Amino acid sequence: MSSIERIAKSIHGILWEADAETFRFLYVSPQSKEILGYEPSQWYASETFWADHIHPEDRKKAVFYCHQQTKLGQSHEFEYRMVDSKGGIIWLKDVVSVIFEDGKPSKLRGLMVDITKQKSTEFEKRRLLDEAYTLAKIGHWEYDISAQSLYWSREVKSLHEVPKYYVPDVASAIEFYKEGESRQQITEAVTEAIKEGTPYDLELQIITAKGNTRWIRTLGKAEIVNGEVVRIYGSTQDVSQLKKEKEYLEMLSMVASETQNIVIITDPDQGIKWVNNAFEKKTGYLLKDIVGKNPGTLLQGPKTDDETVKRISRRIKFRIPFTEEILNYTADGQPYWIKLNVTPIYDKQGKLKQFFSIQEDITEQKKSEIVLKEQITFSNSIINSLPGLFYMMDEDLKLLKVNNNARTFFNIQKSNLARIDPFSVVAPKDRKILKSKVEEAFQNGYMELETTVILDDKKYIFYVNGKLIELDENKYLIGNGLNITDRKNMQKNNEILLKEVHHRVKNNLAIVSGLLSLEMEELPDVNAKLPMQRCINRISSMAKVHELLYVNQNFTTVNIGDYIRELTKVVENTFSNERRVHVSLDIEQMDMNVNEAIPLGMLINELLTNSYKYAFEDNDGQIKITIQKISSRYHVVYQDNGKGVKGDISLGEVETLGMLIIKTLLDQLEADYKFNTEEKFELKMEFDPRLRGSHSNLSEGPQEDMARSRLN
Structure with a gap:
């Protein structure tokens, strides 16, 4: 070996x-x-x-x-x-x-x-560290210089918006920093830490993997072994919100001293640290006298709302930014309203440093709100005092407001007003008509009609109107409904009575006319009979109106064409034996109120009688009567082709009964007139319809009442 x-x-x-x-x-x-x-x-x-x-x-x-x-x-x-x-x-x-x-x-x-066991121990420590930093929302990292291995905790990866499996390196980590000053500073700091072991603490901007810009605070320290840097490590924290708050505070600090709004800065325990000039001017308290005092204790008074104070206290306790309106009091006890915005301010370590409050004086606004409430109360009083059923409807045909009368009549609860279909109580035969009228009113501006309402199996007749109004570019229909059931029943009874009256008047006038005819027959002189015949014709002209009213079952107007045609026949029959006269009628098809029809009929009767008697001598003649309505005025032309009248006709001083009657009838019609008597007789006249008089309102309902009110 x-x-x-x-x-x-x-x-x-x-x-x-x-x-x-x-x-x-x-x-x-x-x-x-x-x-x-x-x-x-x-x-x-x-x-x-x-x-x-x-x-x-x-x-x-x-x-x-x-x-x-x-x-x-x-x-x-x-x-x-x-x-x-x-x-x-x-x-x-x-x-x-x-x-x-x-x-x-x-x-x-x-x-x-x-070194597997050693690494397992390190990983466990790192896991525990990761969890601790995660709870604190602070990420940590470390860079092993010898292995050129960079580690990011889960919080750091989340901060950079990269996947959990992302493996960073130094070059890619630096690329996350925003190009320019931030990237330059981190590059220099990391280089210096690796070479010299210099620690750093920087607030820089990064661009995350998803393109979001964030402010981070990054700290780095070096581990030095035998004089050489073997590792650098540190933490990274998202300070975007703190940065915004810092910038916000700096901005507020610039304007706080001179702003017209009140500014108060308190410590975490709500002791006053600083107030601006606007606070001193408004409240009468000087900063040197109130430092350390609680602004709530200092400014709130007897009419300050307790619930508002409790809401403010809860939000201060839990350090929640909030906006609130509250009644405060000055040093001399004068009340004033403020809208306050309170923001908690934290330092880099996330520790609460102070509360920053900006307060706007809204006393005048509150006074306006009180006036507005009084106006609304006044308006509601007027609406509720109306005799009918007031309503307000939007373009979707939904009810927005009704008065107390409507609530009582239909048993409407305030909470379910918007869910009510206003057409559901209308009789089926009238429902479509009413809805159509309402829709037209949103286009044309006004509507009125009579309709039938069915409630609890009972029928009621209502007169309903509506007027278009526009508020804030939105269209609404407001109107009233009048219960005219009793009036309609009474009107039917009156119509029966009035019909009987017209019938009896006609009969009585016929009896008078008959008696005069008998008297006329007893007169021996033909010339003496003429005045009597004129009287009979005058009475017949009045009787004819009552006959037409009775036959047509209309008690206020007659068809003027039918009326004049009947009068013409009466006069023709009177003088049929004397000469041939052709009467031409050009009369527009229209109804005329009896206030104009009776005097106009009597006037034409006088003119016809004069023409027959004096205009033509022994010759045949022609008479033309024209009646039109132009621009709301009646235009009447009476002319014959007789011999005319010598000289001008003046109604200033009349000598004959016939001319006196003509003048009286023209005055009754309030007519503008002109005579032309050169080789003919012509009378042109114009007059307005009359809305007042003995027959003008015999059977008027609420619609006619409403029409007069709009004309007047």
């Missing part, structure tokens, strides 16, 4: 020798079988045996490092994992010496020591 073999057997490790150029092993001690399960002969059989059995994750790095150091002629040591004959993992520490011949590396001699 050679001396080298005896030495090899006495060492608990694998002693080996290899060619420096080819890395073919020339000698491997028997401990290879004991430690790795491989016979020495297996090492000799292949130049790549060693490299082939290094753990795949360590192979490239270990082979490269050994080759590099050999070329440089430097003895070296490094750690790596090998796979044993049973597939197990063995950690080895390889100490290598370079043997020179003729000034060049010729052979390598080394010792592979099994």
Whole structure:
């Protein structure tokens, strides 16, 4: 046995020798079988045996490092994992010496020591350290200089947003730092730590694997053995939030002194450290007099809300940033409202340093809110005092608001208002019509109609209107519903009564007319009969209106064409034996209120009688009557082709009964008129419809009432 073999057997490790150029092993001690399960002969059989059995994750790095150091002629040591004959993992520490011949590396001699147990202990310590750092949200790392092995804890990998299996190296780790100042500083710090053992503590920016920018605090220290740096290690912490808070505090500090808002800085125990000028001006307290005092105790007063104080206390206790509104008091007891924003401020170690509070005076805003509440209360009082059922609806046809009358009538609860279908209580025959009217109102701006509501098997007739309003570019329909059931029933009774009245008036006028006719027959003089006939025709013109009202069952208006046509027949029959006269009627198809129809009929009766009696002498004649409605005014033209009248007609001073009646009727119609009597007789007149009078509102419902209110 050679001396080298005896030495090899006495060492608990694998002693080996290899060619420096080819890395073919020339000698491997028997401990290879004991430690790795491989016979020495297996090492000799292949130049790549060693490299082939290094753990795949360590192979490239270990082979490269050994080759590099050999070329440089430097003895070296490094750690790596090998796979044993049973597939197990063995950690080895390889100490290598370079043997020179003729000034060049010729052979390598080394010792592979099994450090698996040592590594297991280190891994357990590292695992416990990882868990501790993870709980503290601080990652740790270490770089073995001899093995050129960089380790990142789970927290560091999470911070860089890389997978758990990611294997870092120094070059790639530095690449994460933001290009520019951050990358330059970390490069210089790591280089200095490796060369000189200089520690560092830096706050720098990184760009994570997912492209996110973060601020980190990285600390590094060196482990020095025999005057050489063998390892650097340290911690990495995400300080992005702290950085933001720091920048925020710096920004606030710049403006705090001069800002119009109140600024208070307190210590962790809520003792005042600093206030700005705005605080002193608003409260009357000076900083020198209140340092160390609790701002809540100092500023809160008798009407400060207890629940608000409790919410603030809880958030302060748990160090939660918050915004709150509260009533405070000045030094002389004057109340004022503030909106306060409180932010806890931490140092680099995550320790609470102070609370930073910015407070805005919102006293005037609160006063406006009180005024607004009073206005809302006032508006609700008005709405609830309305006699009908008030509603407010959005474009989705959902009810937003109703008054108390509506709530009571339909038994509506405030909580379920939005779920109510407002059309569900409408009679099926009216439902589609009402919905269509509502939709049209959102386009046209207004709607009104009568509809039937069915509630608890009872029918009610409602007059419903709606007006479009726009608030904040949203459209709403507001309106009222009036229960007109009793009115409609009363109206039916009134219509029956009124019909009977018209019938009796017509009959009475007919009796009067008949009596006058009998009296006229007794008159011996033909000329004496003419005034009597005129009276009879005048009475007939009034009776004819009541007859048409009765026959048509309309108690406020008559068809003016039918009415004038009947009057014309009466006059024609009166003078049929004297001469032939053709009467032409050009009358627009329309209804006219009896307020205009009766005086207009009597006026035309007078004109017809005059034309028949005086206009044509012994000749046949033509009469034309035109009645139109243009731009809401009635236009009437009466003309004959008779001999006309000498001179101008003036109604200022009238001498005959006929002209007096014509003047009276024109005045009653409030007509604008003009006579033309040159070789003919023509009367042109215009007058407005009358909305007031003895017959104008006999059967009006709420719709007519509403129409008048809008016109007036």
